[in-house]
Amino acid sequence: MNSRPHSLRPHSPRPLSRRSVLRGAAGALISLPFLEALTSRSLVAAEPAGGTRPIRLLWLHSESGIWMPQWKPTTTGTNFALTPTLEPLAPYRSEISVLSGLFHANAFKRNAQAGRHVQDGMCHLTATDLGGTPGVAVKNGISVDQLAAETIGEKTRVPVLNLSIDRNATMSFSAGGTPVPVDWDPREIFSRLFADNSPDAKKLAEARYLQQRSVLDDVMETTRDLSTKLGTTDRQKLDEYLSTVREVERRATVTRTWADRPAVSAPEGTKPPGPPPDKDRTAYVRLLMDLMVLALQTDQTRLATLRLGFMGCMYPDIGCPDSYHNYTHHDFKADKQAAMAKVDQHRIAHLAYFLGKLKAVKEGEHDLLHHCVIHYGTGMGADHETTDLANLVIGRGGGALKPGQHLDCKGKPLADLYVRMMATAGMPIKVFADSSGALSGL
Template sequence: MGTKSWQITRREMLRGSGVALALPLLNGMRWAKAAEGAEPPKRMVVSYISYGVYEPQGDKGSHHDWSWWPCKDPGPLTFNKTTAPFEPLRDYVSYLRGLDHAGGYALGGHSSCDVFATGANMAGDETSNNISVDQLAAKRNGHKTRYPSLVMGSEGGTGSYGQSRTLSHYGPGRPIPALHRPQDIFNRLFQPYAGKSVNQVRAGLKREASVLDLMRENSRSLHGRLGREDQRKLDEYLDSIRALEQRVERTSEWTHQPLPQVDAKGLNLEASYQDPVEYLRCMYDLLYLALRTDSTRYASFMLESEFSTSNEVGKFATRVLGYSGQTHDIAHKRPAESGLWDNWRAQQHAYFLDRLRNTPEGDGNMLDQTVVLWGSAHPHQSHSTKNYPLQIAGGNTLGFRHGALHAFEGDKKVPLANLFVSMLNAVDAPTERFADSTGPLTEVLG
């Protein structure tokens, strides 16, 4: 893969000069800092595909060439037609069969996407979603980067109960709106001041901080005069104000640090739903750049929601395969194109993983330092909420071992949240319990 114009090395700057100079660490060199002795950052990405996957049965129980699962039996990976895009990444991917969230069982196949990254029991004790795995990591380490996390989704916003358009949640009842317009994402990451000078930005942040401080003091004065339920609601409101105060504080602090210099010439920031490949690859490129420039270390990306049939995202399969129905129908009506659809989605995700793998970092590459979960909250058939189709990739230097299909079935059944515990510990967000976890998922660790 060719070096981008914003990727500058000291060797390139000195080439042909005939002298040895101690160059300053320019913004464009920030990507190579880890290779020069500093410890590379540890990252986490959670990515989601909707409507489940294709799981046809082969003749006489053999494995089907177009099954989403690469092979039939647990053990070393072999790849079929659907999973062929991942074959060059064999040493960086593992498939996990039999994992799910018990908290999603009562939600129904599509609605269970709401708890994919949280494991919350929204149909039971928890009436609102809880914190997502990416946000728990961001809560522990998000202060180390300009942005605690990046939340993306092809449709944008939050959606509603049972029809989520975001994977990420701060905590009970606080979903994080997903960003879906490439130009907006680029501007937020790399041009956040919108043409204002740094002094203007700081002055505005100071005014905002004063207003928030006044709101907090006024609200606290009401607390003792309210009933218990109203006090609980007020406490949630005060927590929201404090979160805004923290965001203002961190934004103000980061105005003293130069923004990374990123050349957008190779990005089609005007990519639209009319060209799904161009759009998704631009989104993946933006995610890559956010991680590459260490603007953030934690991200989520919902490639489509489970309720996209009413919008242009629901027509992606029509545009890329010529399929005459909605994307939803490819999963549930099982037409001949189902395997091709899963293969197409695999191509897009493999593109992202390959970009990470092909970027040197420290003694390895970016994928070695980035653990990436990719999958769906229900399998293909019957809107089931059990046995999620899951792939875990990367994190090779963070303790993950790859190249196998693992089955967690029967007496080996454990919660998906066990994987989240392992992911969090791998990115230096020490965690003993997450949702209904019973411990780490040691089978995927080296």
């Protein structure tokens, strides 16, 4: 590319060389995004500081829908009968509430660039209209877990633990609407939770921090004046990129802050996990759930998300060898609908396993589940366009909630539930996305 700027057409941004963008970066090898202008212990929870039991907020998501006729109870109130899909939750019936009629409006707004599959995961925790920013085709907002972390995230070593069986898929987004990377490798997750805190390890961590900080400072310096030379599309890309850089910097700062505090040991008898069991999806999901319980039990985090299923998942071990996504295109064929329901029940069995693990951890006079508020849901229903969505709320939030009911929410925004969850954890957040207030009746 000719490094000498030249005009392509009236009002077009001048082409930039990558060398001019990164000059002065002190040898740092960090690449910019592609821009158009560049073309040419035991089962006892850790004692919290101050003696007050913290409330944990968790969000679990399964992608591509749920076969609602086998999911939704036929009666509301406390005397509802568990449906076939929810049957694995029978031992924990008193701990769950089934929520019908929550409307996720922005996830169903038509967008030429982001279809329903994209909206399913991207909007699940943000409740954002992806096309709502003028002049921008797709722009997300902050997800509820990240918003909660702005209030309570610094109280724990890991502000938010974002887990997924799909290493490339996140449902967590920063304040700038950029994706927050997920943790998917059990070995790395365990190491992050129970890292070596010896003097040598601290020295190495400090050296890494200083090197990383230097690189990030170089990136911010070299891109300071770049936005004035870019068109609208490129400015958006650069803003998203810099938001990610700032998120990396924030994480590094939090990690450094906790480096001088006493390390947390894994509960007695806990062994570090091996690599992801890619050929055994059940084992993989439950291993991530085990790690989440460990993180909560040792008070390493109070906020977590888990994506336990995506549209390409196959379940040959339960007689469903095709992708779940293909079953959702059932065309009213009974065999595909039955396969959907079978996978749904299988995923709910994962949830039951998780609840059992939380119940087994004693925390004061109660158990760990008592001090949790868990949302389980999906961004699609019986098909891609059905707005009747599956939502569960589990746990008592330390006594603030009274589960054990089927509640008809009569079209209230899903974001109202998120506001209520944050209020249960003591956060003074009154409005989130399209919410109308905290969801009542729980």
